[in-house]
Amino acid sequence: MAFPPFAVTVDLVVFTIRDDQLCVLTIERGEAPFAGGQALPGGFVLPDEDLADAAARELAEETGVGKDAELERVHLEQLGTYGDPTRDPRMRTVSVAYLAFAAQLSEPIAGTDAAAAQWMPVASALTTSLAFDHGQILADGLERARAKLEYTTLAATFCRDEFTIADLRHVYELVWDVTIDPRNFHRKVLASEGFVEPTGEQTSQGRGRPAQLFTRGDATQLHPPIRR
Amino acid sequence: MAFPPFAVTVDLVVFTIRDDQLCVLTIERGEAPFAGGQALPGGFVLPDEDLADAAARELAEETGVGKDAELERVHLEQLGTYGDPTRDPRMRTVSVAYLAFAAQLSEPIAGTDAAAAQWMPVASALTTSLAFDHGQILADGLERARAKLEYTTLAATFCRDEFTIADLRHVYELVWDVTIDPRNFHRKVLASEGFVEPTGEQTSQGRGRPAQLFTRGDATQLHPPIRR
DNA sequence: CGAATAGTGTCTTTAAGACACTATTGA
DNA sequence: TCAATAGTGTCTTAAAGACACTATTCG
Numbered sequence: 001m002a003f004p005p006f007a008v009t010v011d012l013v014v015f016t017i018r019d020d021q022l023c024v025l026t027i028e029r030g031e032a033p034f035a036g037g038q039a040l041p042g043g044f045v046l047p048d049e050d051l052a053d054a055a056a057r058e059l060a061e062e063t064g065v066g067k068d069a070e071l072e073r074v075h076l077e078q079l080g081t082y083g084d085p086t087r088d089p090r091m092r093t094v095s096v097a098y099l100a101f102a103a104q105l106s107e108p109i110a111g112t113d114a115a116a117a118q119w120m121p122v123a124s125a126l127t128t129s130l131a132f133d134h135g136q137i138l139a140d141g142l143e144r145a146r147a148k149l150e151y152t153t154l155a156a157t158f159c160r161d162e163f164t165i166a167d168l169r170h171v172y173e174l175v176w177d178v179t180i181d182p183r184n185f186h187r188k189v190l191a192s193e194g195f196v197e198p199t200g201e202q203t204s205q206g207r208g209r210p211a212q213l214f215t216r217g218d219a220t221q222l223h224p225p226i227r228r
Numbered sequence: 229m230a231f232p233p234f235a236v237t238v239d240l241v242v243f244t245i246r247d248d249q250l251c252v253l254t255i256e257r258g259e260a261p262f263a264g265g266q267a268l269p270g271g272f273v274l275p276d277e278d279l280a281d282a283a284a285r286e287l288a289e290e291t292g293v294g295k296d297a298e299l300e301r302v303h304l305e306q307l308g309t310y311g312d313p314t315r316d317p318r319m320r321t322v323s324v325a326y327l328a329f330a331a332q333l334s335e336p337i338a339g340t341d342a343a344a345a346q347w348m349p350v351a352s353a354l355t356t357s358l359a360f361d362h363g364q365i366l367a368d369g370l371e372r373a374r375a376k377l378e379y380t381t382l383a384a385t386f387c388r389d390e391f392t393i394a395d396l397r398h399v400y401e402l403v404w405d406v407t408i409d410p411r412n413f414h415r416k417v418l419a420s421e422g423f424v425e426p427t428g429e430q431t432s433q434g435r436g437r438p439a440q441l442f443t444r445g446d447a448t449q450l451h452p453p454i455r456r
Numbered sequence: 457c458g459a460a461t462a463g464t465g466t467c468t469t470t471a472a473g474a475c476a477c478t479a480t481t482g483a
Numbered sequence: 484t485c486a487a488t489a490g491t492g493t494c495t496t497a498a499a500g501a502c503a504c505t506a507t508t509c510g
Binding site (some may be wrong): 191 | 474480
């Protein structure tokens with residue numbers, strides 16, 4: 001049976017928190033179209049590769065994540081598929097976008113084919129003209145991320161293995177771009193069964209009373225949700 | 229630039245309510261693989277066609293919806309993309325699934341290439357072995373539909389232009405497979421700004437006090453949500 | 457009339473938000 | 484000591500659910 005041939009790619013919206021800002025991984029394009037412009041990382045799906053595997057592979061190539069158990073600490077989910085016939089001037093391309101949440105990773109970002117990769121503050125990225133329809137993909141990814149924090153425990157994937165309630169609150173504040181009452185937030189998180197588990201340890205990293213340390217709990221969904 | 233060629237299709241999960249049951253549109257496959265088996269409707273995306281347009285076209289071909297203003301009364305959204313390398317034994321295929329909600333349509337369902345199309349109760353469809361990975365797509369679509377009723381006004385798209393609060397409640401009960409207190413539901417819907425608008429008319433279709441008729445309101449989101 | 461459904465009111469419980477207050481650190 | 488942050492308690496308000504009660508129809 002004959003069928004119209006398409007190129008299928010995956011594009012990644014990878015969020016992390018760096019320097020007190022929500023950041024997204026971008027690359028500088030090395031070739032036309034949009035040569036020299038900023039874009040989301042991504043690439044072709046291989047002939048015998050599942051879509052999620054392709055996304056994980058690209059993520060590993062761009063960030064070094066996935067080498068060992070690191071992948072376990074990254075959340076990766078399908079975001080949506082973008083297939084406007086004019087989205088890529090070279091050929092008919094359908095791109096399956098994936099959304100990733102990562103704790104601050106080891107600094108190095110070694111692109112393979114990409115000229116350079118960097119963590120760009122989302123606030124900047126939203127006002128930058130990204131290649132292809134990547135501006136739309138980023139906007140959709142941000143909205144998905146914001147919604148997911150409400151009813152899942154995924155905020156904790158932005159934190160290191162051990163974190164304080166304040167760290168977790170900070171994730172919500174940066175992603176939602178709001179301020180949250182520390183006292184009410186504290187109570188809500190502790191009341192949410194399986195969200196965080198105390199380690200028994202404490203931090204003494206700065207001024208103020210030391211905070212207890214926690215690890216991620218078993219729960220994936222929040223009942224009740226933490227609303228924006 | 230060389231790239232691996234993929235076939236790209238759209239598959240549809242079309243829900244409606246018929247005979248007091250949540251039903252999904254299925255077709256009987258006319259050719260191999262899975263000839264004679266049940267499948268979700270769908271087809272190839274055309275070389276210069278947007279994905280959403282392809283989904284709308286397939287929906288129109290299978291249901292007759294979309295001829296006129298009918299499309300306005302159908303909700304269509306992207307559900308997810310399925311691209312396991314083994315999902316279609318004939319070729320490497322990526323399918324973009326769309327989810328549709330429709331009020332009970334005019335009975336006729338004229339498939340073009342499909343051997344036959346029918347409204348199958350979802351309860352049956354979930355236990356039927358559908359072609360390809362359509363069982364998974366259906367399950368994902370059902371979960372998405374259930375979630376959407378919570379925080380959007382989309383339940384009303386299952387109703388005819390004019391409907392009663394009881395009709396709307398019935399949608400929730402059938403999709404969620406629960407029973408809902410009619411009195412609390414009534415209050416909640418009326419308190420939800422923009423969910424429904426009274427027409428001033430009444431029904432007198434059976435035993436009991438006649439109910440007021442409503443049309444869909446302007447709101448798309450529910451604040452607060454109606455929880456499962 | 458009684459059964460059935462529409463629609464309103466009221467009470468209890470749960471959770472959100474505001475905010476007073478205590479606890480424990482570093483400068 | 485004070486400033487800063489961690490953590491607890493309490494009050495008010497909003498919303499969910501249980502359910503009594505009234506309203507209006509058909510048989």
